[in-house]
Amino acid sequence: MEERLLDKIAEPFNLQLPEYATLEEMIDGVLPAVAQFSEPNVLPEDSPLYTLNWVKMTDRPGATEVELYNFQDYGRGEIRVVTDGVVSAQAYEVEESGQRIIIGQSVMRDSFLYELAFLDEDFLILRRHGNAANMTHRYLFFCREAIGTRLTWNEALERLVDKYRNSQFPLIAVALVVAALIAVMLYFR
Template sequence: MEDRLLDKIAEPFNLQLPEYETLEAMIDGILPAVARFSEPNLLPEDSPLYVNSWVRMTDRPGATEVVMYRFQGYQQGEIRVVTDGEIGSKAYEVEESGDRIIVGESIMRDSFLYELSFIDDDFLILRRHGNLANIPHPYLFFCREAIGTRLTWNEALERLVDKYRNSQFPLLAVGLFVAAMIALLIYFR
């Protein structure tokens, strides 16, 4: 009986995400639920953008290489890009508002403007600025190196949702409910 009671209590937390075919579709599906947990911009010097090594996630079939990005400098500078050990570089610049970033070969050549969609200590999602109908792959999705090297893109996005799923339900209420159930079980024993 006790196992069934715990299963019923845990049921709301075991929700399954729908299956998504593409990275973009899954990001579009989960962003409304997790966006409020994002840091507001990229301006603080201790922002995860500058502290972490980021692994770029992709849903491209057959892509097995690990592409790691490391943002060097504060608000502008070089991005060290390591693809399966081969080192390259790109440039970046964070705009004054802190919610947009330019990424490319150089700031003025072969570069794109991205808007911050989500950032925390483990995940970074940037959306390309412009008419999304004209952009086939509008998102850059990154995970902290320890996560990105072990998981696929959909597993990483599920981990992002799981990270904040429990934050939406008042933990205190669950604790009180469990305490009340235990007290009732002890009292009627």
């Protein structure tokens, strides 16, 4: 009986993510749970966008190359892209709100507008602006270099969920203790 009670109490902390077929499906499933922990924008000069090297994650079958992205300058400039040692460049510009970013060959040529979906010191998710029904690739998903070079896209997204699931444990534990104390006080009243 005690084991069942402990299992029921621990159940919210041991949630298993369902299996997702694509990167985009998994991001759609994960974002609502972690969005509240995101940086609100990329405006601070010490934002992880500018201070870290990012590895682009993909679910493309057979993709083994490592694409490393480094956002040069603050707010507008060049993205240095290193694909298995081959260096190339793209341009980017952050809009005034800090929640939208243009990425492409140049800011006005072959470029796309993305919205910040999630950002912390380990993960960056950009959502392409527009009608999702008209797009084949809606997200750019990046991990900090130390994570992105070791994990696959689904392992990285699981790590993102685990990072914030575990950070809620003290809050939930305190709430359970408070609820138990209230129940005891009401019982003995």
